[in-house]
Amino acid sequence: MNYDDLVVVMRRLALEAGDKIMEIYNSDDFDVKQKSDDSPVTVADEAADALISAGLRSAFPDVMLVTEEQAESHSATGDTFLIVDPLDGTKEFINRRGDFTVNIAYVEAGVPTRGVVYAPARDRMFYTLADGSAVEEKGPFSKNEVGETTALKVAESDNSALLVVASKSHRDQATDDYINKYSVKDTRSAGSSLKFCLVATGEADLYPRVGRTMEWDTAAGHAVLAGAGGRVVRFDDHSPLRYGKEGFANPFFIAHAPAVELKDA
Structure with a gap:
């Protein structure tokens, strides 16, 4: 290519x-x-x-x-x-x-x-x-x-005062329960793959997604975030989120700046 x-x-x-x-x-x-x-x-x-x-x-x-x-x-x-x-x-x-x-x-x-x-x-x-x-x-x-x-460069995150972004249309109790494991300074809602981009610009530190997504929903934002030094990992074991899966369906995931100390699911 x-x-x-x-x-x-x-x-x-x-x-x-x-x-x-x-x-x-x-x-x-x-x-x-x-x-x-x-x-x-x-x-x-x-x-x-x-x-x-x-x-x-x-x-x-x-x-x-x-x-x-x-x-x-x-x-x-x-x-x-x-x-x-x-x-x-x-x-x-x-x-x-x-x-x-x-x-x-x-x-x-x-x-x-x-x-x-x-x-x-x-x-x-x-x-x-x-x-x-x-x-x-x-x-x-x-x-x-x-x-x-x-x-673009991800934030040097302060784990005592994290900025979290979450889905505007798919926010639920499971998402809130996970966010509550962190010391959060502020939470904002955003739609679509803009959430990845807010982490990439340093406007947010963490974006957890506890819900159904497909690879076409996430691949472009994932690439942008990776290009800014960020990571996207599986929610269950924090291994890198891979693409080309059967049916192109994603597991739950977390997009984050590397300095964020991830909590277990």
């Missing part, structure tokens, strides 16, 4: 998908349907997926592609692939809360090594460079010209 080409293509497709999503988001109305697993899907999910998939298949025809909105891709097997969630945080989108993202990632040997997370309604974009390091680009964004970027 040519990482320079990969970064250019992922960034451009994320911006193009974001434009399409915002066009629908700002319209008076849009259709919401239910998928077979009862999760919602909108015309924005489908339009962004078509755009991104076509772009990735054109640029990287020999690389396996897994995308949330194409069920036939969920039976693919391998540990090196491109993986896409064209609109992560559909509930945030439907409720017009803004915390939704475009996620595109490249997984190598089970590890997300490159990715882009773009939050078009928040004007925030995070991605990995060709060398694997992570940056946030400052808007307004241009598809043809990269703007000012800031290198």
